[in-house]
Amino acid sequence: MTSPRIDRTVAAVWRGGADISLCPVSVPALGAGDVLVRVRLATVCGSDRHTVSGRRTQPCPSILGHETVGEIVAIGPGGARSVDGRSMRIGQRVVWSVTLGCGTCDRCRGGVTAKCRTVRKAGHEALDSDWGLSGGYAQHVLLPRGLAIAVVDDELPDKIAAPAACATATVAAVVERAGTLAGRRVAVVGAGMLGLGAVAAAATAGASSVTAIDPSAERRTLAGRFGATDVMASVDADRTHDVLLEFSGASSALQEGLRTLDIQGVAVLAGAVAPDTPIAVDPEMVVRRQLSVLGVHNYEPRHLTAALSFLTHTRDRYPWSELVADPEPLEHVDRLLLAPSGPAPRYSIAP
Structure with missing residues (x-):
């Protein structure tokens, strides 16, 4: 299916540091399988805040933003299918994966597309690249053929669905890696957006206890509303857990x-995405206790659909919408990227 041509859009272009300005950007012609979306809501992930503060590097200039809900406005020749195989159509609300693998390297063939040897990432590509219109801090985003795209159910509000594209899908990957949580004592370190999602996931999975650990009293209170059976400001060395989910870094x-x-x-471990002090691991403790220490960075397409399903089924059980502040206009994105954290873990933009 082809659609009316959209030639230009407006995006918040990041040029390094705090230099972010609204600029007109060309919209390339859609190739076979490509999808163009109008951005409805984009949430401000902590990794983008790290980028503008200098803690994280990425191509520059570029359009940031990778937690986004969009409405399909155009589809390239031959149509396109969602990650679950459904034909997509104009007007549908969708979210999409952070990562786009090549599909042919050894890692992609082995099912680890997030670590593709030539991976491209939404909201991380140079403006002058062949995927310059990749970030959510814009009026439109181009979704290339092969990118995992998931349709959002009508009953799921934009504020709940947007974080599925990064935070909630990453939580789904972490929970899968952890294995069975039912009947187990789970500790979640860090009660930000990902940690609160993990608390809810563990509680929903039937963990015997869920302890949320965060120095922020506000976040600890939130954790209680997302299913934590206990909250602490720091790790209690006298407690014993079966599963440790680490999001604080x-x-x-x-x-x-x-x-x-x-x-x-x-x-x-999923929170250590920036350098910090090395830790000491006692190999005897690992051996005698038969411990497993695993890492998760990004996620696979199946985790995107798992995240949406989880949010849909728990939308009335947990106050998901309270985790995202009311949206502000696109021209405020520079301020939000530099602002101190607010009561809600996520700021949001509605272009």
């Missing part, structure tokens, strides 16, 4: 958390 918390794992305990 703080080496000290991870160091203490590993010591609380019981026999055949599992630790899944």
Whole structure:
């Protein structure tokens, strides 16, 4: 199916540091299988805040933003299908994967497309590349053929669906890596957007206890509303857990958390995406307790659909919409990227 041609759009172009300005951007002609969406809502992920603050590097200039809900406005020749095989049509609301693998390298063939040897990423590509219109801080985003796209159910509000594209899908990958949570004692370190999602996932899965650990009293209160059976400001060395899910990125918390794992305990690390102090791992403890220490970075297409399904089924059980602040206009994105964290874990933009 072909659609009316859209030649130009407006995007917040990041040119380094705090230099972000609205600029007209060309919309390339759609190739076979490509999809063009109008951005309805984009949430401000912490990794983008790290980019503008200098903690994280990426091509520049570029259009940031990778937690986005869009409405399909054009589809390239031959049509396009969602990640679950459905034909997509104009007017549908969709979210899409952060990563786009080549599909042919050894990692893609092995099912680890997030670590494709030539991976491209939504909201991370140079403006002058062949996917310059990749970021959500814009009026439109181009979704290339092969990118995992998932249709959003009508009953799921934009504010709940947008984080599925990064935070909630990553949580789905972490929970899958952790294995069975039912009947297990789970500790979640860091009660930000991902940590709160993990608390809810563990509670929904039937964990015998879910302990949320965060120095913020506000976040600990939120964790209780998302299913935590206990909350703490720091790791209690006298507690014992079967599963440790780490989202804070703080080496000290991870160091203490590993010591609380019981026999055949599992630790899944997802928060350490920036350099921090190395930790010391006692190999005897790992051997004698038969511990597993695993890492997750990004996610696979199946986790995107799992995230949407989880949010749909728990939308009335947990206050998901409270995790995203009311949207502001696109021209405010520079301020939101530099602003201190607010009461809600995510700011949002509605172009």
